[in-house]
Amino acid sequence: MEIIKQISEKIDEELHDAEKYIKCAYKVDEQYPQLADVYYKLSLEEMNHVTMLHDAVVRIIDEYKQRNEVPREMQILYDYLHDRQIKWAAKIKSKQEQFK
Secondary structure: OHHHHHHHHHHHHHHHHHHHHHHHHHHHOOOOHHHHHHHHHHHHHHHHHHHHHHHHHHHHHHHHHHOOOOOHHHHHHHHHHHHHHHHHHHHHHHHHHHHO
8 A cells, every 4th residue: 555655646746747847838828938838848758747646556456356456555555646646637637737
């Protein structure tokens, strides 16, 4: 279960960075459109990192499921964190879509 927590913390970091970069893109868009585009692309890259880490968590849980060993606490933790991160990611993706 510790690995789920560790990966989730990394996902949060990536989401934070994606959000930070898209906010930067909006701030500089009028005066520095090329820089804004760099920030936008960095935000997209961070979201790709989120996807890779999420896929890793899903694989770990699936391995436990195949052995019928998914600890209840692991599933509860994953469900809670996943729901929170999905909502956060949706807000970031909306900002990214509106940017371009």
